[in-house]
Amino acid sequence: MTDSVLSMSNVGLTLAGNAGPVTILRDITLDIVRGQTVGMVGPSGSGKSSLLMLMGGLERATAGKITALGNDLTTLNEDALARFRRDHMGVVFQSFHLIPTMTALENVATPLELAGKSDAFDRAEEELRAVGLGHRMDHYPAQMSGGEQQRVALARAAAPRPDILLADEPTGNLDGPNGQAIMDLLFGLRDRHGATLVLVTHAPDLAARCDRVIHLADGRVAQDNARVSKAAE
Numbered sequence: 001m002t003d004s005v006l007s008m009s010n011v012g013l014t015l016a017g018n019a020g021p022v023t024i025l026r027d028i029t030l031d032i033v034r035g036q037t038v039g040m041v042g043p044s045g046s047g048k049s050s051l052l053m054l055m056g057g058l059e060r061a062t063a064g065k066i067t068a069l070g071n072d073l074t075t076l077n078e079d080a081l082a083r084f085r086r087d088h089m090g091v092v093f094q095s096f097h098l099i100p101t102m103t104a105l106e107n108v109a110t111p112l113e114l115a116g117k118s119d120a121f122d123r124a125e126e127e128l129r130a131v132g133l134g135h136r137m138d139h140y141p142a143q144m145s146g147g148e149q150q151r152v153a154l155a156r157a158a159a160p161r162p163d164i165l166l167a168d169e170p171t172g173n174l175d176g177p178n179g180q181a182i183m184d185l186l187f188g189l190r191d192r193h194g195a196t197l198v199l200v201t202h203a204p205d206l207a208a209r210c211d212r213v214i215h216l217a218d219g220r221v222a223q224d225n226a227r228v229s230k231a232a233e
């Protein structure tokens with residue numbers, strides 16, 4: 001039995017641009033297993049964020065098939081996709097997507113409440129403390145630095161203990177100690193809860209901690225070191 005969590009087969013993404021269709025991703029085939037930590041690296045514009053959006057069911061592939069925990073993301077309707085994301089996925093975007101009218105605590109607690117957790121606020125507090133924001137619980141996003149907002153976004157994604165956590169540049173705006181705290185939080189999700197992590201990153205120290213590094217170039221997988229380690233077994 002395979003322990004595949006996320007599987008992509010000949011996946012492509014072509015979007016309509018001003019000057020005609022633009023192919024952003026082509027012929028992506030990969031299989032990510034439970035508990036794996038995957039770093040996605042590559043030059044700016046190589047398609048990393050777009051691939052993450054497809055993995056999270058936030059963008060529809062225009063070719064191929066994507067299966068996540070046995071669900072075919074290419075055929076689920078919008079409601080089913082939203083439920084799947086709520087129950088199984090945490091996503092951290094580059095631009096955080098925090099709700100501006102809610103405090104840090106409310107931002108983290110809201111998805112827990114929506115998932116029916118009676119201890120949503122207690123858990124949200126714990127999660128914010130874990131990312132070093134115990135003193136910022138009642139602050140609104142506009143009252144926090146970029147790095148602090150990023151940590152709130154991570155706490156929010158991690159709090160429901162997702163099976164799969166997708167993060168775009170999770171340590172991008174953070175200096176040494178804060179970046180380290182985020183890495184510890186991410187890898188703790190894997191170590192303590194068996195989560196599968198897919199992280200887009202330019203940070204060599206973050207990529208180095210991943211079990212597997214996928215290099216994208218020009219919308220294709222240029223190198224995938226999982227294949228190397230499999231061949232070496």
Ligand SMILES: Nc1ncnc2c1ncn2[C@@H]1O[C@H](COP(=O)(O)OP(=O)(O)OP(=O)(O)O)[C@@H](O)[C@H]1O
Nearest residue numbers: 015016017022024043044045046047048049050051
């Ligand atoms: N909605 C869109 N319409 C047309 N082109 C797009 C769209 N979204 C992304 N692109 C293009 O797709 C390519 C890949 O973008 P993507 O953001 O996935 O790259 P990336 O590797 O994550 O880059 P970075 O490291 O700079 O964040 C880029 O050339 C981008 O301009």
